[in-house]
Each structure stands twice: as C-alpha cells, then as structure tokens.
Amino acid sequence: MKIQRRDFLKTTVAASAAAALTSRASAASRSATAGREYYELRAYRLKPGAAHTALDTYLEKALIPAVNGRGISSVGVFTEVDVNKNAATATPKADTPVWVLLTHSSLQSFADLAATLNEDPSVQKAGAGYLDVPKANPAFDRIDTWLYLAFTGLPKLQVPAFSKSRARVFEMRDYESHSELKALNKIAMFNAGEIQVMKDLGMSPVFYGQSLAGPNLPHLRYVTCGPDLATHLGNWKKFGTHPIWMKLKDDPQYKDNTSKNTSRFLTPKPYSQI
Numbered sequence: 001m002k003i004q005r006r007d008f009l010k011t012t013v014a015a016s017a018a019a020a021l022t023s024r025a026s027a028a029s030r031s032a033t034a035g036r037e038y039y040e041l042r043a044y045r046l047k048p049g050a051a052h053t054a055l056d057t058y059l060e061k062a063l064i065p066a067v068n069g070r071g072i073s074s075v076g077v078f079t080e081v082d083v084n085k086n087a088a089t090a091t092p093k094a095d096t097p098v099w100v101l102l103t104h105s106s107l108q109s110f111a112d113l114a115a116t117l118n119e120d121p122s123v124q125k126a127g128a129g130y131l132d133v134p135k136a137n138p139a140f141d142r143i144d145t146w147l148y149l150a151f152t153g154l155p156k157l158q159v160p161a162f163s164k165s166r167a168r169v170f171e172m173r174d175y176e177s178h179s180e181l182k183a184l185n186k187i188a189m190f191n192a193g194e195i196q197v198m199k200d201l202g203m204s205p206v207f208y209g210q211s212l213a214g215p216n217l218p219h220l221r222y223v224t225c226g227p228d229l230a231t232h233l234g235n236w237k238k239f240g241t242h243p244i245w246m247k248l249k250d251d252p253q254y255k256d257n258t259s260k261n262t263s264r265f266l267t268p269k270p271y272s273q274i
Contacts, residue, residue: 066122
C-alpha cells in the first residue's frame with residue numbers, strides 16, 4: 001500500500017506535536033514537584049493488649065539503621081496520648097498504633113524501600129524476633145500506609161529545634177474534604193498564609209503533606225509540635241485569634257474546603273530521631 005506524501009506529512013506532524021505535548025506535560029509535572037519531599041507514614045496496628053517489644057526492637061535495631069544507611073534520616077516513631085486540654089496534661093493511650101514517619105527524596109526511594117528493605121540480611125538478623133514471629137503470636141495486626149507530597153510552603157521536613165531531652169509533644173492533624181477540588185483548595189489556603197502563621201507563632205511545623213495514596217482520601221495531613229504540652233496548646237490559642245488566620249478563615253474563596261478534622265497527640269518513642 002502506497003502512502004501519499006501529504007498523508008505522511010500529516011501523520012508525522014501529528015506525531016511530533018503529540019510528542020512535544022507529552023514532553024511539556026512531563027516537564028511541567030517535574031517542575032511542580034521539584035525540591036519537594038515525599039512522606040511515607042505507617043501505622044502499625046497491634047492487637048488489643050499486645051506488647052510492643054518485638055516491633056520496637058525491629059524499628060530501633062533493624063529498620064532505622066537500615067534506612068539511615070540508605071540516606072533516609074530523621075525517622076519519627078510515635079505513639080498516641082490522651083490529652084486534657086484544660087489541665088494541659090497527657091496520659092498514655094491504650095492500644096495505640098505505632099506511627100512511623102519516613103522521608104523520601106523521590107518516589108523511587110519509596111518504591112525501593114518497600115520492595116527490598118526486609119530482604120537485607122542485616123535487617124533480617126537484627127529484626128529476627130519481629131520478622132520470624134510465629135503465626136499464633138504476630139507482632140502486629142495490620143499496617144496502614146499513606147504516601148504524601150510536601151506542600152510548596154514547607155517543601156522539606158523540619159526537625160524541631162528544641163532538645164530531644166525535653167518532654168516534647170507532637171500533634172498530627174488530618175483535614176478531609178468532600179471534594180478533590182476542595183482538598184486542593186485547603187492546601188492552597190495553607191500555602192497562602194496558615195503555614196507562615198504557625199511558623200511565626202513557634203508551632204514548629206514538622207511537615208505538611210498532600211495525600212497521594214492511602215485510606216480516607218482526599219485529605220491532607222500535617223504535624224506541629226512544642227517543647228511541652230502547655231506551650232503547644234498556648235500557641236494554638238494564639239493561632240485562633242491571629243489576624244492572618246482570621247482573614248483567611250473568612251475569605252469566601254476558601255469556604256467549605258474541610259469536611260472533617262481529626263487531631264491526634266503523639267509522644268515520641270525513646271529511639272525516635274525526631
């Protein structure tokens with residue numbers, strides 16, 4: 001079959017145009033995420049009353065050294081606490097998940113870690129009590145995992161400046177939205193001023209993440225912290241009356257962008273690097 005020169009030219013031009021559009025779209029995607037980290041957040045859910053010993057040993061002696069060796073630093077490991085805001089006191093929460101925060105410079109880092117970490121002989125040796133646990137007595141019930149992309153307003157994880165010897169407290173908040181577009185709108189609201197207000201008030205933001213994968217999408221998640229609970233709660237009171245926040249809150253363009261707000265107070269494990 002002969003191909004007419006005119007048809008050949010049309011096909012060639014169309015293919016070139018499509019390739020150019022694909023290239024530009026790919027470049028735009030890379031530009032949008034350039035310099036922004038990815039966060040892997042794991043919740044190890046244990047059976048009620050189960051001991052944390054095997055999991056703690058695995059995380060401290062196997063996982064953290066292994067991921068540090070891969071260039072993943074500042075690993076956070078936390079459990080939840082119940083907080084009495086009026087008395088500014090916290091007590092351990094029963095049967096809390098163990099939360100693990102890992103920072104990735106790329107999606108490839110996330111994929112490589114998930115696929116190969118427990119194949120590492122050093123991890124298998126140090127974490128044998130966790131990895132080789134008998135079926136009748138598992139180290140956890142299940143693991144939930146979320147993947148987040150850092151906001152442009154805080155593109156990299158920030159480790160609190162205050163000493164790890166202090167009784168520091170962390171607060172993790174999830175903001176769910178009824179619409180994917182409204183979820184993006186809430187992220188824009190943070191980038192437009194909420195993040196800066198929290199920085200200015202000394203709320204020590206650790207990360208802000210746009211959910212890419214995991215349960216309860218669409219939502220965003222972020223963590224702030226304080227050197228002690230009373231200071232942290234006091235900073236939140238200041239936030240509620242801050243003029244920039246008041247202006248953002250009353251701005252019609254940000255109306256109805258959150259449908260559910262979940263707050264968890266966290267305390268770091270002794271071996272947590274955050």
